[in-house]
Amino acid sequence: MSEGARAGRRDAVAEMKRGIILDAAQRVFAENGLRGASMRAIAKEAGYVPGAIYAYFPSKEHIYAAALSESLIRLREATETAAVGAGARERLVAAGLAWFDFYDANPRDLDMGFYLFGGGIEPRGLSEELDRELNAALLATLEPVRRAAIEIGATEDDAVVLTADTFAHASGLLLLAHTRRIELFKLDARPLMAQHMEQLAARIAT
Incomplete structure:
Protein backbone atom coordinates (compact mmCIF):
# COMPACT_ATOMS: atom_id res chain seq x y z
CA MET A 1 0.00 0.00 0.00
CA SER A 2 1.36 3.41 -0.97
CA GLU A 3 1.98 6.16 1.59
CA GLY A 4 -0.83 8.17 0.03
CA ALA A 5 -3.25 5.27 0.37
CA ARG A 6 -2.21 4.72 3.99
CA ALA A 7 -2.72 8.40 4.76
CA GLY A 8 -6.13 8.30 3.12
CA ARG A 9 -7.07 5.28 5.18
CA ARG A 10 -5.90 6.96 8.40
CA ASP A 11 -7.96 10.03 7.55
CA ALA A 12 -11.03 7.90 6.85
CA VAL A 13 -10.65 6.05 10.16
CA ALA A 14 -10.15 9.34 12.03
CA GLU A 15 -13.26 10.82 10.41
CA MET A 16 -15.26 7.72 11.28
CA LYS A 17 -14.16 7.89 14.93
CA ARG A 18 -14.93 11.59 15.03
CA GLY A 19 -18.43 10.86 13.76
CA ILE A 20 -18.94 8.17 16.39
CA ILE A 21 -17.90 10.61 19.12
CA LEU A 22 -20.25 13.32 17.82
CA ASP A 23 -23.19 10.92 17.61
CA ALA A 24 -22.51 9.65 21.11
CA ALA A 25 -22.12 13.17 22.43
CA GLN A 26 -25.48 14.26 21.05
CA ARG A 27 -27.16 11.39 22.89
CA VAL A 28 -25.40 12.37 26.12
CA PHE A 29 -26.28 16.04 25.63
CA ALA A 30 -29.90 15.13 24.94
CA GLU A 31 -30.09 13.16 28.18
CA ASN A 32 -27.98 15.32 30.50
CA GLY A 33 -27.70 18.73 28.86
CA LEU A 34 -24.44 20.50 28.20
CA ARG A 35 -23.87 21.23 31.89
CA GLY A 36 -24.57 17.69 33.02
CA ALA A 37 -22.51 16.03 30.28
CA SER A 38 -18.90 15.02 30.80
CA MET A 39 -16.06 13.86 28.59
CA ARG A 40 -16.07 10.58 30.53
CA ALA A 41 -19.78 10.01 29.81
CA ILE A 42 -19.32 10.87 26.13
CA ALA A 43 -16.35 8.51 25.85
CA LYS A 44 -18.31 5.69 27.51
CA GLU A 45 -21.27 6.23 25.16
CA ALA A 46 -18.92 6.18 22.18
CA GLY A 47 -17.15 3.02 23.38
CA TYR A 48 -13.80 4.69 23.98
CA VAL A 49 -11.65 5.38 27.02
CA PRO A 50 -11.83 9.06 28.04
CA GLY A 51 -8.29 9.83 26.92
CA ALA A 52 -9.04 8.69 23.37
CA ILE A 53 -11.53 11.46 22.59
CA TYR A 54 -9.13 14.20 23.67
CA ALA A 55 -7.19 13.47 20.49
CA TYR A 56 -10.21 14.83 18.59
CA PHE A 57 -11.74 17.41 20.94
CA PRO A 58 -10.20 19.32 23.86
CA SER A 59 -13.48 19.73 25.77
Whole structure:
Protein backbone atom coordinates (compact mmCIF):
# COMPACT_ATOMS: atom_id res chain seq x y z
CA MET A 1 0.00 0.00 0.00
CA SER A 2 1.36 3.41 -0.97
CA GLU A 3 1.98 6.16 1.59
CA GLY A 4 -0.83 8.17 0.03
CA ALA A 5 -3.25 5.27 0.37
CA ARG A 6 -2.21 4.72 3.99
CA ALA A 7 -2.72 8.40 4.76
CA GLY A 8 -6.13 8.30 3.12
CA ARG A 9 -7.07 5.28 5.18
CA ARG A 10 -5.90 6.96 8.40
CA ASP A 11 -7.96 10.03 7.55
CA ALA A 12 -11.03 7.90 6.85
CA VAL A 13 -10.65 6.05 10.16
CA ALA A 14 -10.15 9.34 12.03
CA GLU A 15 -13.26 10.82 10.41
CA MET A 16 -15.26 7.72 11.28
CA LYS A 17 -14.16 7.89 14.93
CA ARG A 18 -14.93 11.59 15.03
CA GLY A 19 -18.43 10.86 13.76
CA ILE A 20 -18.94 8.17 16.39
CA ILE A 21 -17.90 10.61 19.12
CA LEU A 22 -20.25 13.32 17.82
CA ASP A 23 -23.19 10.92 17.61
CA ALA A 24 -22.51 9.65 21.11
CA ALA A 25 -22.12 13.17 22.43
CA GLN A 26 -25.48 14.26 21.05
CA ARG A 27 -27.16 11.39 22.89
CA VAL A 28 -25.40 12.37 26.12
CA PHE A 29 -26.28 16.04 25.63
CA ALA A 30 -29.90 15.13 24.94
CA GLU A 31 -30.09 13.16 28.18
CA ASN A 32 -27.98 15.32 30.50
CA GLY A 33 -27.70 18.73 28.86
CA LEU A 34 -24.44 20.50 28.20
CA ARG A 35 -23.87 21.23 31.89
CA GLY A 36 -24.57 17.69 33.02
CA ALA A 37 -22.51 16.03 30.28
CA SER A 38 -18.90 15.02 30.80
CA MET A 39 -16.06 13.86 28.59
CA ARG A 40 -16.07 10.58 30.53
CA ALA A 41 -19.78 10.01 29.81
CA ILE A 42 -19.32 10.87 26.13
CA ALA A 43 -16.35 8.51 25.85
CA LYS A 44 -18.31 5.69 27.51
CA GLU A 45 -21.27 6.23 25.16
CA ALA A 46 -18.92 6.18 22.18
CA GLY A 47 -17.15 3.02 23.38
CA TYR A 48 -13.80 4.69 23.98
CA VAL A 49 -11.65 5.38 27.02
CA PRO A 50 -11.83 9.06 28.04
CA GLY A 51 -8.29 9.83 26.92
CA ALA A 52 -9.04 8.69 23.37
CA ILE A 53 -11.53 11.46 22.59
CA TYR A 54 -9.13 14.20 23.67
CA ALA A 55 -7.19 13.47 20.49
CA TYR A 56 -10.21 14.83 18.59
CA PHE A 57 -11.74 17.41 20.94
CA PRO A 58 -10.20 19.32 23.86
CA SER A 59 -13.48 19.73 25.77
CA LYS A 60 -17.18 18.92 25.78
CA GLU A 61 -17.84 22.49 24.64
CA HIS A 62 -15.76 21.86 21.52
CA ILE A 63 -17.69 18.65 20.87
CA TYR A 64 -20.97 20.53 21.19
CA ALA A 65 -19.67 23.25 18.89
CA ALA A 66 -18.57 20.70 16.29
CA ALA A 67 -21.95 18.96 16.32
CA LEU A 68 -23.80 22.27 16.09
CA SER A 69 -21.48 23.49 13.33
CA GLU A 70 -22.19 20.41 11.24
CA SER A 71 -25.91 20.92 11.79
CA LEU A 72 -25.65 24.54 10.63
CA ILE A 73 -23.69 23.50 7.54
CA ARG A 74 -26.52 21.15 6.57
CA LEU A 75 -29.06 23.88 7.27
CA ARG A 76 -27.16 26.37 5.11
CA GLU A 77 -27.03 23.84 2.28
CA ALA A 78 -30.80 23.45 2.56
CA THR A 79 -31.52 27.18 2.39
CA GLU A 80 -28.99 27.81 -0.37
CA THR A 81 -30.39 24.94 -2.45
CA ALA A 82 -33.94 26.21 -1.98
CA ALA A 83 -32.96 29.71 -3.12
CA VAL A 84 -31.75 28.70 -6.59
CA GLY A 85 -33.49 29.87 -9.73
CA ALA A 86 -36.87 31.56 -10.06
CA GLY A 87 -37.39 35.17 -9.08
CA ALA A 88 -36.14 36.92 -5.95
CA ARG A 89 -39.59 36.86 -4.34
CA GLU A 90 -39.92 33.11 -4.86
CA ARG A 91 -36.38 32.56 -3.56
CA LEU A 92 -37.11 34.52 -0.40
CA VAL A 93 -40.20 32.43 0.35
CA ALA A 94 -38.41 29.18 -0.52
CA ALA A 95 -35.39 29.95 1.66
CA GLY A 96 -37.55 30.86 4.65
CA LEU A 97 -39.58 27.68 4.26
CA ALA A 98 -36.42 25.60 3.86
CA TRP A 99 -35.14 26.99 7.17
CA PHE A 100 -38.42 26.04 8.85
CA ASP A 101 -38.57 22.62 7.18
CA PHE A 102 -35.04 21.68 8.23
CA TYR A 103 -35.75 22.12 11.92
CA ASP A 104 -39.26 20.72 11.60
CA ALA A 105 -37.76 17.50 10.24
CA ASN A 106 -34.80 17.54 12.65
CA PRO A 107 -36.08 18.47 16.13
CA ARG A 108 -32.86 17.31 17.80
CA ASP A 109 -30.97 19.88 15.73
CA LEU A 110 -33.46 22.51 16.89
CA ASP A 111 -32.87 21.59 20.53
CA MET A 112 -29.13 21.68 19.97
CA GLY A 113 -29.23 25.01 18.15
CA PHE A 114 -31.15 26.67 20.97
CA TYR A 115 -29.20 24.88 23.73
CA LEU A 116 -32.42 23.30 24.99
CA PHE A 117 -30.90 19.95 25.96
CA GLY A 118 -31.72 19.34 29.59
CA GLY A 119 -32.10 22.91 30.74
CA GLY A 120 -35.03 24.80 29.26
CA ILE A 121 -34.98 28.25 27.71
CA GLU A 122 -32.34 30.69 28.89
CA PRO A 123 -29.28 32.43 27.42
CA ARG A 124 -26.42 29.96 26.92
CA GLY A 125 -23.14 29.77 25.11
CA LEU A 126 -19.86 27.91 24.92
CA SER A 127 -17.01 30.41 24.81
CA GLU A 128 -16.51 33.81 23.25
CA GLU A 129 -14.63 32.38 20.27
CA LEU A 130 -16.93 29.40 19.69
CA ASP A 131 -20.04 31.54 20.10
CA ARG A 132 -18.74 34.04 17.54
CA GLU A 133 -18.08 31.28 15.00
CA LEU A 134 -21.43 29.59 15.57
CA ASN A 135 -23.37 32.85 15.43
CA ALA A 136 -21.73 33.64 12.09
CA ALA A 137 -22.66 30.17 10.84
CA LEU A 138 -26.26 30.67 11.97
CA LEU A 139 -26.51 34.01 10.17
CA ALA A 140 -25.12 32.33 7.05
CA THR A 141 -28.08 29.93 7.02
CA LEU A 142 -30.36 32.97 6.65
CA GLU A 143 -28.20 34.75 4.08
CA PRO A 144 -30.37 33.57 1.13
CA VAL A 145 -33.33 35.36 2.75
CA ARG A 146 -31.34 38.57 3.20
CA ARG A 147 -29.99 38.49 -0.36
CA ALA A 148 -33.41 37.89 -1.88
CA ALA A 149 -34.91 40.72 0.17
CA ILE A 150 -32.33 43.15 -1.22
CA GLU A 151 -32.98 41.93 -4.76
CA ILE A 152 -36.69 42.60 -4.31
CA GLY A 153 -35.93 46.13 -3.21
CA ALA A 154 -35.27 46.20 0.54
CA THR A 155 -32.55 48.44 1.94
CA GLU A 156 -29.65 46.80 3.77
CA ASP A 157 -31.18 47.76 7.12
CA ASP A 158 -34.65 46.56 6.15
CA ALA A 159 -33.20 43.28 4.88
CA VAL A 160 -31.63 42.66 8.29
CA VAL A 161 -34.96 43.33 9.99
CA LEU A 162 -36.75 41.01 7.58
CA THR A 163 -34.16 38.28 8.18
CA ALA A 164 -34.62 38.61 11.93
CA ASP A 165 -38.39 38.47 11.39
CA THR A 166 -38.02 35.23 9.44
CA PHE A 167 -35.86 33.74 12.18
CA ALA A 168 -38.24 34.80 14.94
CA HIS A 169 -41.42 33.69 13.18
CA ALA A 170 -40.01 30.29 12.21
CA SER A 171 -38.66 29.73 15.72
CA GLY A 172 -42.00 30.58 17.29
CA LEU A 173 -43.95 28.31 14.97
CA LEU A 174 -41.46 25.47 15.50
CA LEU A 175 -41.85 25.82 19.26
CA LEU A 176 -45.64 25.70 18.92
CA ALA A 177 -45.47 22.75 16.54
CA HIS A 178 -43.07 20.62 18.58
CA THR A 179 -44.85 21.26 21.87
CA ARG A 180 -48.17 20.68 20.04
CA ARG A 181 -49.49 23.97 21.35
CA ILE A 182 -50.41 24.81 17.75
CA GLU A 183 -53.21 22.25 18.12
CA LEU A 184 -54.98 24.64 20.48
CA PHE A 185 -55.80 26.72 17.41
CA LYS A 186 -56.45 23.74 15.11
CA LEU A 187 -53.80 25.06 12.75
CA ASP A 188 -50.78 23.69 10.89
CA ALA A 189 -47.47 25.50 11.39
CA ARG A 190 -46.05 25.12 7.88
CA PRO A 191 -48.87 26.88 5.99
CA LEU A 192 -48.60 29.68 8.53
CA MET A 193 -44.88 29.96 7.80
CA ALA A 194 -45.51 30.00 4.06
CA GLN A 195 -48.17 32.67 4.46
CA HIS A 196 -45.85 34.82 6.57
CA MET A 197 -43.02 34.61 4.04
CA GLU A 198 -45.40 35.59 1.24
CA GLN A 199 -46.53 38.58 3.28
CA LEU A 200 -42.94 39.65 3.92
CA ALA A 201 -42.14 39.44 0.21
CA ALA A 202 -45.26 41.43 -0.69
CA ARG A 203 -44.42 44.07 1.90
CA ILE A 204 -40.99 44.64 0.37
CA ALA A 205 -42.38 44.76 -3.15
CA THR A 206 -44.87 47.49 -2.25
